Amino acid sequence: MPDSADGALRAAAIALLQARRAGRVNDDDEEAVLTAARHSGISPAAAAIAARDCALAGLTSDEPFARLAAIISRRSGEAPAAARAQCGLAALRLRRRTWRRLGGKVSFSDDAALAELWDYSKSRKKVTQTPSARGGFAWPPVFEDPSRPLVVDAGCGFGALAAALAKARPHVNVLAVDRAAHCLLYGDGLAHRLGMTGRLRFACASADEALHWVRECYAGPLRAVLFMFPTPPALDERSKNAQLPQTPSKCLVNAATLRLAARAGSGETCVLVASNVEDVAVRTRDLFASLPEFRVLRAPECGLAWPRTPVDGDAALRTKRWVESGGARAVGEDFLAASPLPARTETEGRYEACGRPVYRVAGVVCKSDL
Numbered sequence: 063m064p065d066s067a068d069g070a071l072r073a074a075a076i077a078l079l080q081a082r083r084a085g086r087v088n089d090d091d092e093e094a095v096l097t098a099a100r101h102s103g104i105s106p107a108a109a110a111i112a113a114r115d116c117a118l119a120g121l122t123s124d125e126p127f128a129r130l131a132a133i134i135s136r137r138s139g140e141a142p143a144a145a146r147a148q149c150g151l152a153a154l155r156l157r158r159r160t161w162r163r164l165g166g167k168v169s170f171s172d173d174a175a176l177a178e179l180w181d182y183s184k185s186r187k188k189v190t191q192t193p194s195a196r197g198g199f200a201w202p203p204v205f206e207d208p209s210r211p212l213v214v215d216a217g218c219g220f221g222a223l224a225a226a227l228a229k230a231r232p233h234v235n236v237l238a239v240d241r242a243a244h245c246l247l248y249g250d251g252l253a254h255r256l257g258m259t260g261r262l263r264f265a266c267a268s269a270d271e272a273l274h275w276v277r278e279c280y281a282g283p284l285r286a287v288l289f290m291f292p293t294p295p296a297l298d299e300r301s302k303n304a305q306l307p308q309t310p311s312k313c314l315v316n317a318a319t320l321r322l323a324a325r326a327g328s329g330e331t332c333v334l335v336a337s338n339v340e341d342v343a344v345r346t347r348d349l350f351a352s353l354p355e356f357r358v359l360r361a362p363e364c365g366l367a368w369p370r371t372p373v374d375g376d377a378a379l380r381t382k383r384w385v386e387s388g389g390a391r392a393v394g395e396d397f398l399a400a401s402p403l404p405a406r407t408e409t410e411g412r413y414e415a416c417g418r419p420v421y422r423v424a425g426v427v428c429k430s431d432l
Contacts, residue, residue, distance in 0.1 A: 068108035071098040075112040075119075082119040083244040085198045092121060099129045109133040114182070120247030122254035170252060171226035176411030179220055179248075183408065196266045197243020199250070202275050206260030210235045211285040214276065216269035217241075217292055217314055219407065221249020226405030228253070228262035234285060237276075239267040269319055277326035284327040286334060289315045290407045294339040297380055315346055317353065324355035324427045331427040332359060334402070336420055338413060340374075341384040343392045343421035350425035359424040360395045367399040373419045398422040 074094040081091050095116060099109070113130040121127075169175065213231075215224045215238040224238035240246055243266040253262040265272070269289070276284055292314035315335055323333055333356070335346045350356045361368035372391040374381055385391070401410065401422060413420050 067098075067101040067103040068105050070101065071095070071104055071108050071112050074098040075115040078121075079115045079119040082247055085243070087198065092123070092126065095126055096129060099126070099133065104133050106134040114178075117251060118182075118248050120251035120254075122251055124255055170222060171229075171405050173411050173415050176222060176406065176408040177415060179222060180408040180412040183220065183245075197246065199243060199246060199264055199266045201265050201267060202279060203237055203263035203265050205235045205263060208235070208281045210261070210282050212237060212276065212280055212282055213286045213288065214239070214269075214272055214284070215288045215290070216272060217289060218246070218249065218264070219290075220245050221252070221264055223288070223290060223403070223405055223407040223410075224262060224264070225249050225252040225256070225258070227403065228258045229256065230404040232261070234261070235282070236262045237272060238262070238264050239269065239272045240264075241266065241268060269314060270322060273319070273322045273326045277322070280326075284323075284331050286332045287323045287327070288403075289333070289335045291337055291409045292335070292342070294337065294342045297341065297383055315342075315349070317349060320349065320353060320425070321355055324353075327427045329427055332424055333427075334422065334424045336401070336407075336410065336422045338409065338418070338420060340381050340392045340419075340421050341389055343397060343423045344384075344390050346425075347392075347396050347423045350423070353425075355427060356425040357428045358396050359426045361398050362395060364398070364402050364424075366402060368395045369393045369397050369399050369419075369421075392421045392423075396423065398424060 074091075074097070078091040078095055081088060095112065098104075099112070109130040113127055113134075116126045116130070211234045213224075213227060213234055213236045215221070215227070215236065218224050218238035218240045219242075221238045221240075224236050228234075228236045238246070238249060246264040246266060249262075250264045253259050253264065267275075269287075273287070295313050320333065323331065333350075335343065337343050337346075347358055350358045369392060372393055399422075401420075402424070406414070410420055
């Protein structure tokens with residue numbers, strides 16, 4: 063009987079997730095999950111996975127998460143399960159000492175939640191959509207108070223960083239854009255459940271499209287533009303990954319996009335780039351230095367440490383080829399050893415938890431009237 067109940071819940075949750083990712087919003091799909099969750103024989107594991115799928119589907123109601131968390135807590139004796147479901151990731155399986163360290167609570171921006179999200183993303187095939195297929199997300203975005211400073215998270219993925227920024231900085235608006243609409247559902251659901259939709263908007267759009275809109279339509283100042291872990295370009299002709307941009311100009315962070323950010327911003331606008339690939343950080347530093355619209359933001363200016371010795375990341379072979387070709391290492395005051403943001407992406411959280419390096423570089427707009 064438990065297997066039958068678990069299967070019914072799993073099927074209902076998968077159907078809900080697939081429908082939402084296809085752009086179909088039907089209250090009957092959510093009700094089917096609630097109905098399946100009322101069965102008394104559901105296992106904690108099935109309830110946990112269903113809660114994760116509900117979060118990824120972008121559900122805006124707390125009721126499904128509360129019901130599923132109650133199952134986990136009642137049948138497994140783990141009271142913290144309710145906290146897991148509140149952040150939409152009840153599938154977290156944490157050791158007891160981790161729960162004690164977290165005080166029995168977990169937020170969507172905690173290390174454990176970010177690691178769960180990162181693991182899930184890596185287990186799924188990458189899908190992109192053109193901005194013309196908005197996936198049900200409104201364009202242009204509408205903010206409750208468009209005079210507030212704006213942060214643009216370009217290529218936001220699931221939107222965990224954008225949601226955490228909006229929560230930590232209630233005086234700013236956050237526009238999170240990505241070309242994969244199905245990823246945006248997670249962050250949009252968080253925005254609704256946390257009551258932040260007036261300040262946090264998600265849209266299926268390109269970085270250039272978002273920056274054009276900011277320049278032409280947004281009333282407030284552009285405070286920052288974030289490019290977190292953009293896809294690196296092919297290093298040379300030996301690269302066997304056909305999915306990588308073949309030239310730096312085809313990358314998300316390129317000269318044209320940075321000039322557009324400068325035109326949309328002012329002398330207070332900061333552009334932050336983070337990557338797990340060292341040559342991406344070095345190329346971006348050189349790009350900032352070459353553009354008259356920017357200057358490199360040095361680590362001492364923002365009170366941060368800087369990398370003093372080279373550190374090889376998980377792209378060690380690529381770094382070796384980069385250095386052999388005469389490429390510089392990401393060391394010195396032009397690079398940031400820690401993030402200046404009060405929150406992290408799921409990739410940052412995962413890498414830092416594993417002791418793997420993240421390379422960061424930032425530029426400040428110094429000339430925008432072009």
